[in-house]
Amino acid sequence: MAKSGTRIQKKNQAAILKAGLDVFSQFGFRGSTIDQVAAKAGLSKPNLLYYFPSKEAIYTALLAQLLEDWLEPLKALDQDGDPIEELMAYAKLKLRMSRDYPRESRLFANEIIQGAPRISDVITGDLKSLVDEKVQIIQAWQADGKLADVHPYHLIFSIWSLTQHYADFDVQVRAILPENDPFPEAEKHLERMLRATLAV
Amino acid sequence: MAKSGTRIQKKNQAAILKAGLDVFSQFGFRGSTIDQVAAKAGLSKPNLLYYFPSKEAIYTALLAQLLEDWLEPLKALDQDGDPIEELMAYAKLKLRMSRDYPRESRLFANEIIQGAPRISDVITGDLKSLVDEKVQIIQAWQADGKLADVHPYHLIFSIWSLTQHYADFDVQVRAILPENDPFPEAEKHLERMLRATLAV
DNA sequence: GCAATATTTGACCAACTGGTCAAAGCCACG
DNA sequence: CGTGGCTTTGACCAGTTGGTCAAATATTGC
Numbered sequence: 076m077a078k079s080g081t082r083i084q085k086k087n088q089a090a091i092l093k094a095g096l097d098v099f100s101q102f103g104f105r106g107s108t109i110d111q112v113a114a115k116a117g118l119s120k121p122n123l124l125y126y127f128p129s130k131e132a133i134y135t136a137l138l139a140q141l142l143e144d145w146l147e148p149l150k151a152l153d154q155d156g157d158p159i160e161e162l163m164a165y166a167k168l169k170l171r172m173s174r175d176y177p178r179e180s181r182l183f184a185n186e187i188i189q190g191a192p193r194i195s196d197v198i199t200g201d202l203k204s205l206v207d208e209k210v211q212i213i214q215a216w217q218a219d220g221k222l223a224d225v226h227p228y229h230l231i232f233s234i235w236s237l238t239q240h241y242a243d244f245d246v247q248v249r250a251i252l253p254e255n256d257p258f259p260e261a262e263k264h265l266e267r268m269l270r271a272t273l274a275v
Numbered sequence: 276m277a278k279s280g281t282r283i284q285k286k287n288q289a290a291i292l293k294a295g296l297d298v299f300s301q302f303g304f305r306g307s308t309i310d311q312v313a314a315k316a317g318l319s320k321p322n323l324l325y326y327f328p329s330k331e332a333i334y335t336a337l338l339a340q341l342l343e344d345w346l347e348p349l350k351a352l353d354q355d356g357d358p359i360e361e362l363m364a365y366a367k368l369k370l371r372m373s374r375d376y377p378r379e380s381r382l383f384a385n386e387i388i389q390g391a392p393r394i395s396d397v398i399t400g401d402l403k404s405l406v407d408e409k410v411q412i413i414q415a416w417q418a419d420g421k422l423a424d425v426h427p428y429h430l431i432f433s434i435w436s437l438t439q440h441y442a443d444f445d446v447q448v449r450a451i452l453p454e455n456d457p458f459p460e461a462e463k464h465l466e467r468m469l470r471a472t473l474a475v
Numbered sequence: 476g477c478a479a480t481a482t483t484t485g486a487c488c489a490a491c492t493g494g495t496c497a498a499a500g501c502c503a504c505g
Numbered sequence: 506c507g508t509g510g511c512t513t514t515g516a517c518c519a520g521t522t523g524g525t526c527a528a529a530t531a532t533t534g535c
Contacts, residue, residue, distance in 0.1 A: 109523060122484070185303075202451065203451050226464045228451065229457075244384075246387055250403060271423075322513055328494095
């Protein structure tokens with residue numbers, strides 16, 4: 076992976092990825108067109124294809140980047156920290172990612188809903204390994220009586236679902252909520268729910 | 276809406292809707308083709324178009340049906356029942372719908388993620404009204420001290436997210452969980468979490 | 476300022492898409 | 506058993522899509 080980047084190359088590649096995130100996260104892979112991405116990036120279609128060999132290449136580049144950022148926060152879960160605060164920090168970070176990177180969340184959601192055809196190996200590989208590892212930490216905490224005996228895998232799923240919901244179903248949330256910004260109250264609610272669930 | 280149905284018509288319409296649910300829930304509207312649906316329904320494309328005037332007609336028929344089933348369970352929330360048991364029953368019913376009708380859930384998720392272009396009126400109309408109505412019941416319960424003072428809208432969102440996650444992210448859940456069937460443990464975890472959250 | 480290189484573009488293509496249509500086949504009923 | 510309506514189909518069409526290519530244009534290093 077050469078880090079080559081003749082100024083103009085870097086600029087256009089970045090513009091393409093940014094536009095691709097916009098388009099793919101809204102319409103999914105099959106529902107998006109190269110023309111849409113090119114237009115949004117301010118390039119002609121052949122020009123876009125000068126930087127990426129195919130539509131698929133843009134999409135997988137985005138997914139790869141995304142998966143990295145995705146795994147990151149969970150890695151920070153620290154065995155030596157206070158169990159409940161560690162989990163709270165993780166959950167809050169995830170919620171903030173839903174607020175600040177909703178398109179990334181939707182891109183991921185789209186891919187998973189469609190059966191994760193392009194990332195099933197990462198899911199069953201890196202992601203599963205990481206989760207397994209962190210589940211062991213949780214179980215150790217529980218053995219020490221520092222955490223309620225909740226099912227560790229489902230605990231993680233519930234943190235994922237509670238936080239990602241605000242990105243993936245943003246339209247619905249905003250349509251139903253009277254307030255403008257869902258996130259301040261969402262964070263309070265998340266904290267309440269998790270503390271109630273995790274307290275020994 | 277004529278209930279006309281010459282046996283063979285009913286059979287084929289049903290087959291088309293079933294096939295459409297399969298295809299649309301996996302690929303979204305723009306990512307699906309009439310040919311895919313027709314093939315899955317065991318019909319030729321022109322034959323399918325004899326029963327439905329367009330691709331869009333199949334999709335909206337599915338969405339309409341779905342939205343009805345979707346609103347149904349929340350309607351059952353009964354002011355006169357026991358607050359916590361009413362909410363538990365609602366949550367469990369939603370979870371069972373994720374288990375038994377995952378494609379419907381994914382179809383809905385797909386539509387919402389893409390900005391709900393075809394159902395935004397239902398979301399801001401019927402759905403919002405219904406939620407507002409039930410939120411008032413929850414607030415009445417809280418005023419009577421029968422329920423913890425959690426944010427009622429976010430409480431509903433959290434029930435939705437916790438349950439739909441098992442349908443929409445089914446692939447991920449199954450890839451990560453050691454057990455085969457996520458649902459028995461998911462239900463236990465959901466119950467724990469909600470009871471801990473809602474107890475006064 | 477010029478040659479080599481990097482970038483951009485218009486024209487084009489084959490495959491696919493949603494949808495049409497007239498003709499053919501099938502079925503129920505008298 | 507035949508006829509009128511229901512059902513199915515092959516051929517077709519126009520628009521879109523992902524992708525190619527050679528030629529034109531800009532940039533850069535010398």
